[in-house]
Amino acid sequence: MNVEDIYNKEFIDFEYSFALTSICSRYLRSMDEQMGRDILLAIIDNWEKVEQGTKKIWIDLLDSAGFYPYLKVYDSNDIKDLGQEIRTYYHESSNIGNITLHREQKILLDYLENNKNLVVSAPTSFGKSLLIEEVVASSKYKNIVIIQPTLALIHETFKKLVKYNNTYNIVVTTSQEAENNENNIFILTAERVIEFNNLPKIDFVIIDEFYKLSSKRDDERSDILNMAANLLINKHRAQFYLLGPNITNISPGFAEKYNAIFYKTNYSLVNNDIIDLYTKYKKELNSPGKIKFKENLLFELLFNLKEEQTIIYCSSPNRVMSLSIKFLDYLMQKGKVENEEDLELIEWINENLTPQWTYNKLLKYKIGVHNGAIIKHLNESVVDYFNNQELNYLFCTSTLIEGVNTTAKNVVIFDNIKGGKEIDYFDFSNIKGRSGRFMKHILGKVYLFNEIPSNNDVIIDIPFFDQVEASDEVIISLEKDSIKKEQTERYNNLVETLGDYFEVVKNNNISVNGQLKIIKEIEGNLADHQTLICWEGIPTYKQLSYILELGWDNLLKPGETTLPMTKGKLVFMTNNFGVKDGFIDSIRSEYIYQSKQTANKNKNKEQILDLAILNTMQVYRHWLKYKVPKWLNVIDKLQREVCHKNGLKPGNYKIFASLLENENVSGNLAHLIDLGVPSSAIKKIERFIPKDLPINHVLKFIRDEKVLNESSLLNYEKKKIQNLISFT
Structure with a gap:
């Protein structure tokens, strides 16, 4: 059975439709239920073509497949089947208004409501995150922790759940406090879970993208996620819901120990159509002129898809920028550009960066770029523009693929590299899963420019549980009585080696x-x-250099990629940002540096500026807002212990670390950055907001005191804050 035949039909007449219902019904009752669902989804997507006399049979098949959300939309019969009505009503959410669950969502929700722990592997389009809202909306749990791998996902989750702020105090940063006498939802990264002071007893924990627990997925944050999971599952004894895609199995014995159910399903309410361009053009794509051919093939494809939105997966931030710029050049040379967009983000870039950045030009012609180097609120705005259909194309790296919700009909997998390595079938499936969207694009199309990786089983190890692949950092975070016999000697050796420093080293959660x-x-x-050690506040250049060299020489992971960063450059840029607050100065310095590099001798001024901006942003996001503050806080705690043992007054690096992490804004406003507000906007209004105002009252104060009337705010900045206020 070829589903494509359904799409090719101009009219699905009675005879063809009736025969197809029989085939679909047979598949739905067989081992190949997926084929039956694929047929059913294709029919829904072509509903207006279906002969009216057969639609009632298709409605019955929707019921049979458990597609109750679609059943409510497509069943227009005046006379309802009583059994069907009962089943549909049974699948309606009792916690969230106007939501109907599909069959497998209801199964999982029943498990959760019966206090079962769940580990779920399901496709991106399954609707796993809806169950998170069901847990919250039920008001069954007093304190809930939701661990998200990125700040972007924290913001996205906050927007979905802030409607429950009358029931729960919602916490997104360690500077907020839990309300002891109220219900709390903590939406945090794993690092922030560990760092959170006075975490109350947690009743329920959700770990999104739980495959990042694995020590074998090459994720540098695996250790800290294991520590957070161990804290919440073993010490708090919280019920848990772990969710992720495309996983074959988990560590043996984990489900049994925690009375958990590992639930694997391929159930989905969208279809993926694979268009294999690699096989079709294999000879050309492996020829000496393959680069030019591959790019032209892509650009022609994108132009032909201009009426539909498309995500293009690329291997790196530089690749994203260069390919998107080449595509724009192609459109201009062919005279194929559309009218310019006048997006408010462009005004912000003009004021805070430079009008010469090619990123602006791309936006004007409905081309967006998204990668891990670009500063957070820009990435979030580009996704919003894309979802609102103000952009046609979105060139991205895995930072978009791994968890930010988009509404693309098409995904182009242009590169087969991620983090310098070839993507495996797990990554391929993740990227593929971004095509299509429930109720918007029932058929998502995936265009391949490379071979499909071998389909190997993905078994996720859980180091805090099985301890076989656990690092020293994870081992010492465990309770002594939970250490397995095979690891006892190792644990005891670590305790003996660390001696008086055991507690501080353990609590720093970084390389022992x-x-x-x-x-x-x-x-x-x-x-x-x-x-050089015992300083506090803002360090001198020498003091900063000494401390950052300690971090660089000792706290980087073995084999960790640092290029284009160097030890000396890190000190210079940290000083530039932390002491001078000099984003523009840093871009200017990087531009001068890159202009002198022989590798860039064939680049024009615009290309060198693009490179300088991207490099500066990458330093800013990866190093200055994450790694450097972490190192400062770790070394701060270590020097305190050493100084106390030697009777000396220790230094205090916390102020400087906080200044870097919070982009020089007041502590009670820093959480607004995590929620997508640019620091430029916060700095314009912070003088109107009392410094001792509790964090949870900030947005209400801004609204009630009409702080947004401040005339210096750009429309882009106002809307970023207004959006948060509207959610609350």
Whole structure:
């Protein structure tokens, strides 16, 4: 059975439709139920073509397949089948208004309501996140933790759940406090779960993208996620719901120990149509002129898809920028550009960066770019523009693929590289799953420019449980009585080696060996370098250099990629941002530096500027807002222990670390950055907001005191804050 035949029909007449219902029904009752669902979805997508006399049979098949959300939309019969009505009513949410669950969502919800722990592997389009809202809307749990892998997903989850702020105090950052006498929802990264002071007893924990627990998925944050999971599952004894896509199985024994159900399904309410361009053009794509051919093939495809929205997966931030610019050049040379868009983000870029950035030009012609280097609120705005159909194309890396919801009909997998390695079938399936969207694009199309990777089983190890692949950092975070026999000697050796520093090293949740080396360095140089160690507030250049060199030499993971960053450059840029608040100065310095590099001798000024901006943003996001504050806080705690042992007054690096992480804004306003507000907007209004105003009252104060009337705010900045206020 070829589903494509259904799409090719101009009219699905009685005879063909009736025969197809029989085929579909047979599949739905067989081992190949997926084929039956594929036929059913194709019929729904072509509903206006279906002969009226057969529609009632298709409605019955929707019921049979458990497609109750579609059943409510497509069943227009005046005379209802009583059994069908009962089943549809049974699948309606009792917690969320106007929501109907499909068959498998209802199964999972029943497990959760019966206090079962769940580990779910399901497609992107399954609707796993709807069950998160069901848990919250039920008001069954006093304190809930939702662990998201990125700040973008924290913001997205906040927007979905903020409607429950009359029932729950919603916490998104460690600077907020839990309400002891109220219900709390903590929407945090794993790092913030560990760092959160006075976390109350947690009743329910949700870990999104739980495959990141695995030590084998090459995720540098695996250790910290294991520590957070261990804290909540073992110490808080919280009920849990772990969700992710395309997983074959989990560590043996995990489900049994925690009375959990591992639920694997391929159930989906959308179809994916694979268009294999690689096989079709294999000879050309492997020829000496393959790069030019591949790019032209892409550009022609994108132009032909101009009436539909398309996501294009690329291997790296630089690749995203260069390919999107080449595509725009192609459109201009062919005279195929549409009218310019006048997006408010462009005005913000003009004021805060430079009008010369090619990113602006791309936006004007409905081309967006999204990658892990670009600053957060820009990425979020581009996704919003795309979802609102103000952009036609979105060139992206895996940062978009791994969890940001989009509404693309088409996905182009142009590159087969992720993080310098070929993508495996798991990554391929994740990217593929971004095509199509429930109720919007029932058929998503996936265009392949490379071979499909081998379909290998993906078994997710859980290091805090099985301990076989657990790092020293995970091992020492475990309770002694939970250490398995095979790891007892290793644990005891770590306790003995760390001695008096065991607690501080454990609580820092970073390289044990690296911390030991830093302790020895500080102990050995305390007399000679006391002024370089025992500083507080804003450091001098020498003090900053000394501390960051300790971090660089000892806290990077083995084999971790640092290029184009260097030790000296990191000190210079940290000083530029932290002491001078100099984003523009840093771009200017990077532009001068890149202009002198022989590798860039064939680039024009515009290309070098694009590179300088991208590099500066990458440093800003990856190093200055994440790694450097982490190192400062770790070394701060270590030097305190050493100084106290030696009777000296320790330094205090916390102020400087916070200043970097919070982009120089007041502490009670820093959470607005995590919620997508640019720091430029916060700095314009912070003088109107009391510094001692509790974080949870900030948005209400801005609304009630009409703070947004401040004339210096750009429309883009106002809308970013207004959107948050409207949610609350």
